[in-house]
Amino acid sequence: MRVVASAKACSPYDVAVIGGGVNGCGIARDAVGRGWSVFLCEKGDLAGATSSAASKLIHGGLRYLEYFQFRLVREALLERETLWRIAPHIVWPLRFVLPHHKGLRPAWMLRLGLFLYDHLGARELLPPTRTLRLGQDPAGAPLKPEYSVGFEYSDCWVEDSRLVVLNARDAADRGATIAPRTSCVTAKRESDVWRLTLRDELTGRKDEITARALVNAAGPWVADVAGAIVGVDAHASVRLVKGSHIVTERLFPHDRCYIFQISDGRVLFAIPYERDFTLIGTTDLDYSGDPGAVAASEQEIDYLCKAASDYFRVPVTTNQVVWSYSGVRPLFDDGASAAQAATRDYVLKLDADSGRPALLNVFGGKLTTYRKLAEAAIAMLAPHLPKPARPGAWTAKASLPGGDFPVLGFEALVEDLQGRYRALDPDLVRRLARAYGTLVPGILKEARSTAELGRSFGAGLTEAELDYLVEREWAMSAEDVVWRRSKLGLRLSREEIEAIDAFLTAARSARAAAEGWNA
Structure with missing residues (x-):
């Protein structure tokens, strides 16, 4: 086995991570940076599922204020400039234009929400909200004339899959073993360690490692891994929600983005993408199929086109769609009635009773808060691991590979x-x-x-x-x-x-x- 064969000699690891998405790679990076030995396996490619199928935003989540998720919004707002500073090549600021729709939320409510958005989190570099007269601003030109007033605010963009890979690269550079295309077949507690049976997905060869603590960060497969591989039932804790996006020919000439209110309670983003295109998303639908087979349906594509067409002067048609993608979010099931209302906050469940080796199951989360999730995960695991060589949080000031230049540079x-x-x-x-x-x-x-x-x-x-x-x-x-x-x-x-x-x-x-x- 290419990676695992050489890794076997390092057993027992302090921490083994199942899942090579943003949460798994973020935890691996944080742990190895504190001096623990780390092994991470991923059955496919890094960022091969949910972490490469996001809206690609580093944002507070303006709409989450309506669900009173103030802690999540504040944490996410604080993270915007932190992530921009440590990775200014793959993270950069955006300005979003929110047109006032007279039939939906009143203007006073939008102003209040944006006031909170500006002040809940520390903001040193990102400019504040301002009011726009869309008839006099270039951002209003692509919109229907009935949208006369809008609000412009700040958030950030991220190259999502590169964020994952760079966390993995930094973890590997610090000594972690990163093993893509390596499945964990079984994980069993043996005395004070976990014994993991691993399979190379290219050769079929199996091998074993041991670890003092196990992190299940398998994303939409978190319940499957917990049940079939680890032997813990976690299905009741997971709500799978499908989000689809479309990429169209470029719809407007400027570099600002739009956030549109939709009559069904959702919001829709329209974002300049890869210079010549526009990214539109997202949907929120409960999902029960194989997360690996998820795809944007014709109905979702039609929905996104029609929703955007309610705002743009020139209708968006399915003929303009050049690419679509879809991902499954493994949200923690908080009992919300609608998929778009389900919490995007992360939930960490630790199983470490009776002196057994620790198991940490990771539910939910979003790109923006992956680094804070990793810090919280490490705080929960630390009492069950050897004393770290370099204790204390460190990732907020350590550049990701290639990001060691000034944030405005x-x-x-x-x-x-x-x-x-x-x-x-x-x-x-x-x-x-x-x-x-x-x-x-x-x-x-x-x-x-x-x-x-x-x-x-x-x-x-x-x-x-x-x-x-x-x-x-x-x-x-x-x-x-x-x-x-x-x-x-x-x-x-x-x-x-x-x-x-x-x-x-x-x-x-x-x-x-x-x-x-x-x-």
Whole structure:
């Protein structure tokens, strides 16, 4: 087994984590940074499910104020600038325009909500709310004329799947063992440790490790892992909620976003996306199928188009949709009657009775609060682990890989890189800076021409970048590369994507032969 075989010698680990989404990778990073030994397994690719299917926002959750979730909103608001500071290459500020809909929430209610939004969390860099006369502002031009007043406020954007991978990369750099495409088949308590049976999903080979504490951060599979693998019934605690998004041709020319009120109580985002597109979402539907088979239905796509068309002058049609995606949120079941009302707060359940090795089940959570969730998880696990070598919270001030530059310094970084690589396409250098930050030279080396980056696969993707993603970010398939490590799938043809897959398959076979394992 490629990763686990070498990891076996490290048993017992202090912490084993099942699940390579944002919560699992965040917990792994926090734990290893305190000096504990950490093992993480993920049955598929990192961020392969819910964590790459979000609205991609670092936000307080304006609509959660209506459900009086003030603690969650405050914690999330505080996290916006924290995450921006530690990862300014993949996190950046956005301005949202909320048009007043005369048939829905009154203007005074919107003003009150936005006042709370501005003041519940510390805000040093993000600008405050302001009122817009949409007939006189460029943000009003794409909207129907009946929307005459709006409110503009701040939140942030994140490259969601890259957030996950960079947490995993930092954890690995600090000594954690990260094992994608490795399933946990069984986990059994034996005296003072957990014994995990692991299966390599590529070769089928099984192996074992032991750990002093086990974290079940399997996302929408958390109840399945708890029941079938660990032997604890947790189905009553989980509510699976499906959220779908569409990506359309670009619908408006400016760089601000919209948040629209919908008559069914939901809100809808319309966000500039990947320069040439618009992202619209999301739906909220209870879900009972296989989370791995989730997809946006025709009804959901039609719903999103019609809801956006209630606001835009030019109707949004299904013919404009170039891509859709869907994810399943593993929310804690708080008994809310409607899916959109179910809490997005995280809930951690610790089982450590009678001196047995600890089990922590993770329910719910959102991208914005993953780091705080990890801190809370560590606080619960710490009494059941050896004394840490480096106690105390630390992740709020430690940059994620590539993010070690000033929070307002992205344009300066791009200018510096474009000056260093004058022979390369400036747009390519900018894209790489957005994905890799200060790590870009590790990909481009001393390249003085595009030819020195090796084979070109289209849309600026080169052999040099692919090699980096395989060696440093666990990429193994074209899907990993073009839909999670990047969104180049929006620009590549089917034939180009198939060529990437063929290249990666050949590279994996060559590596397997050299290292003596079966690809």
